[in-house]
Amino acid sequence: MKRLAPILLPLVGLLCLGSLVIGPADVGVADSLRALVAGGEGPLTLVMREIRLPRMILALAIGASLGLAGAAMQGYLRNPLAEPGLIGVSGAAALGAVISIQTGLAAGFALALPLAALAGAVMAVLLLLALAGPRGGALTLILAGIAISAMAGALTSLVLNLSPNPFAANEIVFWMMGSLADRSMSHVWLALPIMVVGWALLLPLARPLEALTLGEDAAASMGVNLTRVRWQVVLGTACVIGAGTAVAGAIGFVGLVVPHILRPLVGARPGPLLIASALGGAAMVLAADIAVRMILPGRDLKLGVLTALVGAPFFLHLVWRTGRQA
Amino acid sequence: MTLLSLRNLSVSLRGRPVLGGVSLDVGGGELVGLIGPNGAGKTSLMRAALGLIPAEGDSSLAAMPAAARARHAAWMPQSREIAWPVSVEALVTLGRMPHGQRGTVADRAAVDAAIARMGLEPFRHRTATRLSGGEQARALIARALAQDTPLLMADEPIAGLDPEHQIATLETFAALARDGHGVILSLHDLGLAARHCTRLILLAEGGVLADGPSREVLTDDLLARAFRIRAFHADTPDGPVFQPTRVIR
Amino acid sequence: MEAGADALPDVPRRVVSMNLCTDQLAMLLAAPGQLLSVSHLAADPRGSAMANEAAGYRINHGLAEEIWLMRPDLVIAGSFSARATVDMLRRLGVPVVVMDAAHGLAEIPARLREMGAALGREDAAEAAVADFDARLIALRDEVTNRPRAALYYANGYTSGDRTLAGEIIATAGFANIAAEAGLPSGGHLPLEVLAMADPQAIISGRPYPGASRSEEILDHPVIRALRDDAVGAVLTDRDWVCGTPFVLRAIEDMRDTRRRMEAE
Numbered sequence: 158m159k160r161l162a163p164i165l166l167p168l169v170g171l172l173c174l175g176s177l178v179i180g181p182a183d184v185g186v187a188d189s190l191r192a193l194v195a196g197g198e199g200p201l202t203l204v205m206r207e208i209r210l211p212r213m214i215l216a217l218a219i220g221a222s223l224g225l226a227g228a229a230m231q232g233y234l235r236n237p238l239a240e241p242g243l244i245g246v247s248g249a250a251a252l253g254a255v256i257s258i259q260t261g262l263a264a265g266f267a268l269a270l271p272l273a274a275l276a277g278a279v280m281a282v283l284l285l286l287a288l289a290g291p292r293g294g295a296l297t298l299i300l301a302g303i304a305i306s307a308m309a310g311a312l313t314s315l316v317l318n319l320s321p322n323p324f325a326a327n328e329i330v331f332w333m334m335g336s337l338a339d340r341s342m343s344h345v346w347l348a349l350p351i352m353v354v355g356w357a358l359l360l361p362l363a364r365p366l367e368a369l370t371l372g373e374d375a376a377a378s379m380g381v382n383l384t385r386v387r388w389q390v391v392l393g394t395a396c397v398i399g400a401g402t403a404v405a406g407a408i409g410f411v412g413l414v415v416p417h418i419l420r421p422l423v424g425a426r427p428g429p430l431l432i433a434s435a436l437g438g439a440a441m442v443l444a445a446d447i448a449v450r451m452i453l454p455g456r457d458l459k460l461g462v463l464t465a466l467v468g469a470p471f472f473l474h475l476v477w478r479t480g481r482q483a
Numbered sequence: 484m485t486l487l488s489l490r491n492l493s494v495s496l497r498g499r500p501v502l503g504g505v506s507l508d509v510g511g512g513e514l515v516g517l518i519g520p521n522g523a524g525k526t527s528l529m530r531a532a533l534g535l536i537p538a539e540g541d542s543s544l545a546a547m548p549a550a551a552r553a554r555h556a557a558w559m560p561q562s563r564e565i566a567w568p569v570s571v572e573a574l575v576t577l578g579r580m581p582h583g584q585r586g587t588v589a590d591r592a593a594v595d596a597a598i599a600r601m602g603l604e605p606f607r608h609r610t611a612t613r614l615s616g617g618e619q620a621r622a623l624i625a626r627a628l629a630q631d632t633p634l635l636m637a638d639e640p641i642a643g644l645d646p647e648h649q650i651a652t653l654e655t656f657a658a659l660a661r662d663g664h665g666v667i668l669s670l671h672d673l674g675l676a677a678r679h680c681t682r683l684i685l686l687a688e689g690g691v692l693a694d695g696p697s698r699e700v701l702t703d704d705l706l707a708r709a710f711r712i713r714a715f716h717a718d719t720p721d722g723p724v725f726q727p728t729r730v731i732r
Numbered sequence: 733m734e735a736g737a738d739a740l741p742d743v744p745r746r747v748v749s750m751n752l753c754t755d756q757l758a759m760l761l762a763a764p765g766q767l768l769s770v771s772h773l774a775a776d777p778r779g780s781a782m783a784n785e786a787a788g789y790r791i792n793h794g795l796a797e798e799i800w801l802m803r804p805d806l807v808i809a810g811s812f813s814a815r816a817t818v819d820m821l822r823r824l825g826v827p828v829v830v831m832d833a834a835h836g837l838a839e840i841p842a843r844l845r846e847m848g849a850a851l852g853r854e855d856a857a858e859a860a861v862a863d864f865d866a867r868l869i870a871l872r873d874e875v876t877n878r879p880r881a882a883l884y885y886a887n888g889y890t891s892g893d894r895t896l897a898g899e900i901i902a903t904a905g906f907a908n909i910a911a912e913a914g915l916p917s918g919g920h921l922p923l924e925v926l927a928m929a930d931p932q933a934i935i936s937g938r939p940y941p942g943a944s945r946s947e948e949i950l951d952h953p954v955i956r957a958l959r960d961d962a963v964g965a966v967l968t969d970r971d972w973v974c975g976t977p978f979v980l981r982a983i984e985d986m987r988d989t990r991r992r993m994e995a996e
Contacts, residue, residue: 182924200927207953208924235566258943322942324886331945339888339923341953368580371626372564377535379630380553380581425567425610457887457920 224438227412245305253277410468834975
């Protein structure tokens with residue numbers, strides 16, 4: 158991690174800057190930044206503070222959350238294929254969010270939205286642990302994930318189709334593929350506090366996950382409280398995935414690709430991998446969100462499309478490689 | 484000095500009673516071999532003593548708070564799991580975790596000593612998961628050594644190793660015992676147990692059948708009862724030789 | 733106008749309309765007792781300017797079986813009506829006339845005449861056209877400084893000059909920013925571009941019940957801020973949806989809005 162920090166931190170900083178200055182409104186870098194910081198009259202301040210800034214903050218926070226949650230789940234399950242999107246946690250969070258919106262709960266009480274998404278995520282993780290658990294192999298995990306994803310996706314589609322609103326039926330694309338377009342600061346305030354709670358639960362897992370390298374028995378004998386670790390993983394993942402999905406939809410593959418790429422660079426140690434994956438995830442989502450605005454700027458290209466274009470072939474490569482080793 | 488004290492320890496697995504009323508003490512300087520047929524409860528006894536599974540009765544180890552216990556006893560489970568392709572050095576360093584793992588001079592010294600003792604210096608920066616079975620086993624023992632605890636417990640630490648490494652490993656444990664540590668191992672190889680352990684505890688029929696030096700425990704009578712075997716034994720200038728020969732029908 | 737293989741009756745006596753816009757034109761021009769049924773959309777006050785009148789007709793849901801059971805001698809459909817339904821009705825021997833929607837003010841007289849021809853009510857149609865033309869001329873003001881307006885709907889969609897909504901606001905004296913944003917026919921307008929254009933009026937559709945992410949953008953702080961500076965929330969309604977003479981009411985509303993803005 159000491160080697161990686163001087164690369165990852167400036168990279169994330171640069172991408173944050175890029176996210177702030179790239180957009181359909183053709184404005185120069187200096188003008189944009191001046192409007193952001195100093196304010197002033199004119200629509201540019203509005204654009205910078207109410208459109209670009211929340212988008213950048215969300216990309217940063219959600220990307221970090223996805224990377225962190227992916228590394229935490231992989232460390233806990235001792236399985237490099239565990240990824241919140243792949244194993245159905247994001248899909249279940251989307252279902253919770255959609256239910257709270259369509260039943261009107263979210264309109265009544267703002268926090269109902271991320272909390273409902275969180276509840277969906279918790280149920281998915283618990284279901285997953287019950288089906289696969291740390292002793293289940295990779296195959297069981299993926300199968301359980303497919304089942305949970307499929308169920309969540311089908312129910313989300315059903316709820317949307319039952320809506321009286323004619324636009325709702327087509328929203329399934331947003332929920333399944335994710336997008337940060339036109340998010341506002343209200344979305345930031347909705348999601349960020351719960352994500353911070355999730356980070357506070359997941360980051361201290363560094364030491365327990367290191368001990369788990371030796372298996373559960375040895376870790377327990379070294380003083381790790383396995384029950385507490387399990388709850389930290391479940392709730393921490395649910396918080397960050399729930400909050401992020403509630404405002405941006407399900408963004409997949411980040412939690413798979415980033416820890417996988419960074420693992421060799423931290424000597425495969427699950428502890429340092431947590432924060433490295435947080436930074437890597439932030440970089441990946443920021444970059445994808447910038448790319449979405451540069452490729453096909455007129456259309457609302459979904460963020461998840463880009464992460465899937467990178468992540469799905471990556472996953473196939475992993476499958477192929479695992480098959481060859483077996 | 485007593486390092487482990489068990490009083491009336493009873494263990495049930497899935498509702499079935501496995502062990503009943505085990506009481507024993509283990510002190511520094513002992514290399515204890517836990518022997519017995521499959522299913523006798525060797526693993527269960529050790530895990531119950533460590534407080535990893537629920538049990539009735541008292542274990543001085545299980546009664547300790549988790550952090551203190553981790554500094555008092557190191558446990559090497561049978562599974563020999565290494566989940567990630569970490570370096571040997573990183574693996575051994577995991578043993579320092581109960582001591583805070585702040586990377587202090589004492590930590591590095593303990594890791595270096597453990598690596599040297601297990602002959603792993605040439606492998607220090609190699610990926611642990613790419614080593615041979617015997618080398619991996621040694622790396623895991625080094626981790627336990629780095630933990631620097633008065634008591635060390637291991638579940639079948641030499642299973643599947645070649646004769647050289649079997650003997651070398653047991654000699655390492657014997658040296659640890661001579662240094663004042665307490666070592667408890669579960670073993671299947673009665674011959675090696677006889678040659679290296681200072682004390683044998685025979686588990687069978689749901690309890691401790693015998694407890695003492697090998698010549699008292701490996702009697703024809705007890706062998707017949709516990710293992711249903713007959714064995715050949717002799718004292719040679721090179722130490723005792725013990726070899727099971729026949730099954731008793 | 734497209735006609736089915738069967739010969740169209742000169743003066744049909746049992747007409748069924750299955751499209752919101754054709755419903756309203758038919759209700760305007762049909763002789764008493766000529767029109768049997770209109771679609772359920774005509775009875776919905778959200779989209780129909782003639783919801784009250786529609787209550788006096790049988791309601792259909794645009795399904796071939798239900799319409800055929802009404803034994804019509806003419807069915808009028810829109811170009812967006814389900815192709816399968818139109819084909820099925822023709823196969824069952826029902827004459828179907830498919831009428832295009834009006835894409836601009838200039839097409840409204842043509843549609844009125846088409847409907848008049850289909851119903852055998854050419855005189856009523858000519859009268860309606862004359863009335864429409866006269867009222868339209870009366871509504872056109874001489875405007876020197878056209879205030880800038882943006883049409884902004886769910887999903888960030890905007891309508892350009894060459895659409896019905898675009899012509900409504902243009903006739904009322906506004907300048908549509910969609911043109912300066914490079915979208916003469918409309919399309920997705922990024923929120924940033926809308927903000928930078930800083931229009932003096934933002935015109936949106938009324939939100940539907942239930943919630944949708946598509947409509948969420950209309951609640952974005954940027955839109956709210958622009959509305960605060962501008963003339964407030966201007967919402968389109970049923971008069972804007974179809975190319976009927978009711979668009980004149982919409983033009984009148986917008987013209988009055990513009991006059992209010994100029995007075996401030």
